[in-house]
Amino acid sequence: RKEVEQDPGPFNVPEGATVAFNCTYSNSASQSFFWYRQDCRKEPKLLMSVYSSGNEDGRFTAQLNRASQYISLLIRDSKLSDSATYLCVVSTSGSARQLTFGSGTQLTVLP
Amino acid sequence: NAGVTQTPKFQVLKTGQSMTLQCAQDMNHEYMSWYRQDPGMGLRLIHYSVGAGITDQGEVPNGYNVSRSTTEDFPLRLLSAAPSQTSVYFCASSSVGAVGEQFFGPGTRLTVL
Numbered sequence: 001r002k003e004v005e006q007d008p009g010p011f012n013v014p015e016g017a018t019v020a021f022n023c024t025y026s027n028s029a030s031q032s033f034f035w036y037r038q039d040c041r042k043e044p045k046l047l048m049s050v051y052s053s054g055n056e057d058g059r060f061t062a063q064l065n066r067a068s069q070y071i072s073l074l075i076r077d078s079k080l081s082d083s084a085t086y087l088c089v090v091s092t093s094g095s096a097r098q099l100t101f102g103s104g105t106q107l108t109v110l111p
Numbered sequence: 112n113a114g115v116t117q118t119p120k121f122q123v124l125k126t127g128q129s130m131t132l133q134c135a136q137d138m139n140h141e142y143m144s145w146y147r148q149d150p151g152m153g154l155r156l157i158h159y160s161v162g163a164g165i166t167d168q169g170e171v172p173n174g175y176n177v178s179r180s181t182t183e184d185f186p187l188r189l190l191s192a193a194p195s196q197t198s199v200y201f202c203a204s205s206s207v208g209a210v211g212e213q214f215f216g217p218g219t220r221l222t223v224l
Binding site: 004008032033034042043044045046049087089091099100101102103104 | 146151152153154155156201210211212213214215216217218
C-alpha cells in the first residue's frame, strides 16, 4: 500500500463548479500536511498547508481528518487557471527524508 | 531573488556517461533536496542536505552522488547513466523550520539512451 494515495483523475469540471479531492495516508504518526499545485511540465508549488482545524485561502479549503487519516482540498467557483495537478504531501517529522509526496490528482476546468 | 535555479533544462545522455546537474538557491535556505519525478509516481527523494558539508541519502540514492560545499549550491552527479535514470529531476530548498514548504527549481528533463 502506498504511504500517500490520491485518485489520479482526471477530474474534468466546468468553470464555476466546486470540486473536491481526497488524499489518504497510511502512517498514523504523520504530523504535517500540505497541498502543492503542479502545472503541466512545471515545478510543484506550495498551495497551502493543512491545519488540524481546517483552513481556507480564498476559494480553497483544506481539511484534515486524523481519525480516518485523510486530507481534502475543496475548490469553489473553479477557474480555467485552476487546471493543474494537485499533490498531497505528508510529513512525519521535520526532516526532508520524512516528506512523502502523493502522485497527484489531475484537474481540468473546462470553459 | 532568483529563487531556486537549475541547469541544464534538458539533457540527453548515452548509457555509461556521467554528468552533473546544477542547483543553486539565493534564499539562504539550510535544507536542499533532490527529487526525481516519474509518470504515475510521486516525487521521490534522492539525496538531501541540512547545511554546508552535511548530506544524507533519501529513498532512491543509488547511482547518484551529491556534495554541499556552500549554502547556495547543491549539485547532483550521475556517476554512470542508465536508462532507468530517465526522469525529471527537481531541486528544492526550504528553511529548517519549514521543511514541508519547499521551493522547487524548474527541473531538468533527462533522457538516457
